[in-house]
Amino acid sequence: MIINPILQKDLKTKLRGWRSTILICCYVTLLAGILFLFFAGNGMLNPVSLQSFNPRMAINAYNILITFQFALLFIAVPAITAVSISSERERQTLDLMLVTATPARTIILGKIMVSIAHTMLLLVASLPVIGIVFFFGGIGIADIAKLLLFYLLTAFYVASCGVFFSTIFKRNITSIIITYIFLGLVTFGPFLGFIIYVLIKERMLGIGFNPVYRDFVKWLFPSPVFGYVSFYFGSYGGYGGYIVGIGDIQRQIEMLLAAETGIWKYMHPWIVNGLFSIISSIALIFFSTLALNPVKRKL
């Protein structure tokens, strides 16, 4: 198989020298630092309390780590992809790519692969830190595998958005701003819509809102946070304790999901959102290719 030339060039130049190695080390140190502070803050590094180890703490630490990574994904991937095509344009190298035998689709895919590769690198580099949590127990390998898959799908989607805006907007700065605004809307907009929906429903019916799982899905499927909820504390609960915020929502959703029948029973939030990510990424790549193609085919 031929490696995408754009990916090849990016890996060659970005991984050259010590810069990226140092960056990755910093990143892993940061993750480890977060973990350390968390454990220290909860008195878990105290030899006395170690005896009364609470596995719930490991789960919480895990939640913090994956949340941090999820947020990082939303900051880092657009930063790479939202300038991917527009910077080639600004550097005047875009034409030079377009006159080659490489089709526009391969150029777009190459740019996406570059950002996925960097995301993978960061995720894989963080595995040892997550492994510490793993060592404390409570989380299975399958959970981590599912999480990585979901993060990859999300990275793919975010990257496709970035590349798409980078293709249709001529300037880097416009593309960056529009990409972040768009992702912000997609991420938080559905929740806002959902809250408004619930409020209106309660006002109209005059009674408490009694949701079914499909109500959530209907509103929240485009938001990556909806998918991410699947992994927060996960469905491997049973450790009790007080759960507020996302964990609460997660619990509720899983309960409603359990009450579903037929194919819906298997439609976990991360699967629903993952499917949405795949489909919209394909559409975005298609439109990016169309926009990049200099000589648009007349149909």
Add this chain to the structure above:
Amino acid sequence: MKNVMVRTENLTKRYKNTLAVDKLCMEIEEGEIFGFVGANGAGKTTTMRIIAGLLAPTSGRVFVDGIDISKKPLQVKKQIGYMPDFFGVYDDLKVTEYLHFYAAMQGIDKKRTNTLVDSLLELVRLTHKKDAYVDTLSRGMKQRLCLARSLIHDPKFLILDEPASGLDPRARVEMKEILMELATMGKTILISSHILHELSQICTSIGIIDSGKLIACGSVREISEKMSHSGKLKIKVLSDEEEAVKVLLEIPEIKAVSTASGIIDVDVAGRDDTYAEILKTLVEKGIKVVSFQPQESSLESVFMQLTEGGNGNDN
């Protein structure tokens, strides 16, 4: 008969309110070095970008080696090497890496790339800069590197947009030598400039473009001959316009006569000598000539303009 490498049919490109290329028809035969001359904004770059498949024409068609570029763009791109009028370099790549990248983009086998890059660097005389970062090269070197890049897939047909602009006289000579070398390798070259003089030395034929129209085409000698063998006159007579037209039509050197609002337009095969003869005949036939003005044709004025800039100082 020679194979036609490039043919454009009524090529037209309209931007919002400018007609950049206007029903342009041209043919370039295989092995030719075709010089594309025109003033700033004449439409050279636009035409070349269309031929390179970077821009869709508003109407009209382009055939490269017999293939319609809008039908099979990727197949045509394999035949074309395009060097734009800017560099386009990555600041974090070395000279060899730069060429390797474009070799990969052209789908060239990795094993072949090393020797290919070496021979190209030799051709453009950059072997000594092999390991330098691209953005540390001088302007002339970058230009030659870009030429090497456009040659990486061994295209039959080269489109070079002002390859000599901004070069000092020595670098110009060097660039010229490289182009001659390419011509002996059998490449067909379309090269643009706004200096006629510069192209006339290396080109086998020249096309002059003005406001998007190809106003003359042929070897430099053919074009200047054509100019010295035809002219236009504007004649005004006091009265008896019809009589004057009759007299004019009897003169063999006169190809066409037309009248509009009291002025007689005359197309003449010939220049000053013939003009004098025509005036003499009119006067002898008793026609009262008020004014008698030789006209500069548009080709002529453009030609003069392009030749005047002949000694460098472009950009």
